[in-house]
Amino acid sequence: xxxxxxxxxxxxxxxxxxxxxxxxxxxxxxxxxxxxxxxxxxxxxxxxxxxxxxxxxxxxxxxxxxxxxxxxxxxxxxxxxxxxxxxxxxxxxxxxxxxxxxxxxxxxxxxxxxxxxxxxxxxxxxxxxxxxxxxxxxxxxxxxxxxxxxxxxxxxxxxxxx
Amino acid sequence: xxxxxxxxxxxxxxxxxxxxxxxxxxxxxxxxxxxxxxxxxxxxxxxxxxxxxxxxxxxxxxxxxxxxxxxxxxxxxxxxxxxxxxxxxxxxxxxxxxxxxxxxxxxxxxxxxxxxxxxxxxxxxxxxxxxxxxxxxxxxxxxxxxxxxxxxxxxx
Numbered sequence: 001x002x003x004x005x006x007x008x009x010x011x012x013x014x015x016x017x018x019x020x021x022x023x024x025x026x027x028x029x030x031x032x033x034x035x036x037x038x039x040x041x042x043x044x045x046x047x048x049x050x051x052x053x054x055x056x057x058x059x060x061x062x063x064x065x066x067x068x069x070x071x072x073x074x075x076x077x078x079x080x081x082x083x084x085x086x087x088x089x090x091x092x093x094x095x096x097x098x099x100x101x102x103x104x105x106x107x108x109x110x111x112x113x114x115x116x117x118x119x120x121x122x123x124x125x126x127x128x129x130x131x132x133x134x135x136x137x138x139x140x141x142x143x144x145x146x147x148x149x150x151x152x153x154x155x156x157x158x159x160x161x162x
Numbered sequence: 163x164x165x166x167x168x169x170x171x172x173x174x175x176x177x178x179x180x181x182x183x184x185x186x187x188x189x190x191x192x193x194x195x196x197x198x199x200x201x202x203x204x205x206x207x208x209x210x211x212x213x214x215x216x217x218x219x220x221x222x223x224x225x226x227x228x229x230x231x232x233x234x235x236x237x238x239x240x241x242x243x244x245x246x247x248x249x250x251x252x253x254x255x256x257x258x259x260x261x262x263x264x265x266x267x268x269x270x271x272x273x274x275x276x277x278x279x280x281x282x283x284x285x286x287x288x289x290x291x292x293x294x295x296x297x298x299x300x301x302x303x304x305x306x307x308x309x310x311x312x313x314x315x316x317x318x
Contacts, residue, residue, distance in 0.1 A: 100248060
């Protein structure tokens, strides 16, 4: 379970590669040349792989928050900034989002679950950046994701020189 | 809900949404529930205030307040559960209501073509109650979500 602003969310542990403190990312972060999405301004490199850094509060249209952790996802090139990691919990049931919900939440969530008598949305790892959003990012920043590892090295070098 | 209807005349449920008393046809109403907790999470669907848990099922909470009375409904423990048809499948939703709901019978006088989401009117001992077309109310209120103002004229 993680939280952003005043809200709690669940994401399956199997879809998270790594959880890091934002402080520990440091020089592994590269600014996007052309940030076409408000919620994505950086790329982070971890273990020779690169990930678009998605601002959690901007993704969910929440008020400005203070992220302290980053969830590096497994099957998608996405790292999500979140305010806090709350706890590990066992999700026994995944209920479909009622059809009355017809907005962006249909992309954001796999469904809803009940944890400790609370209803909590289950984030869809593929919902943080849709295929279309990934395509736009790649189109505007061609090859950046693949070469971010090198860019990180270069950027470190640049900083050292400055 | 108060009983007291005849099978021979149509029945309606009169409910209070915000400051307004309105009616819905009885057929679409399932039950009145008390639920202590409204769960909220980020979403972008107009009029949906969150969800409540009812017997292990999750019911979306549909606030008619903005469209009917011009403002979100005040916090409440009571919800009228109605059945909607969404994509040709039924789905139960909970409408926040203030105070008791009343089951009444009467003949509805249809609204004119320009009635918006008012399907007609009921005369309850001299008080004029507007009967909503729920799906139209949802559609019109959602379309006007950036410009919510009281859309119904006081008739009583």
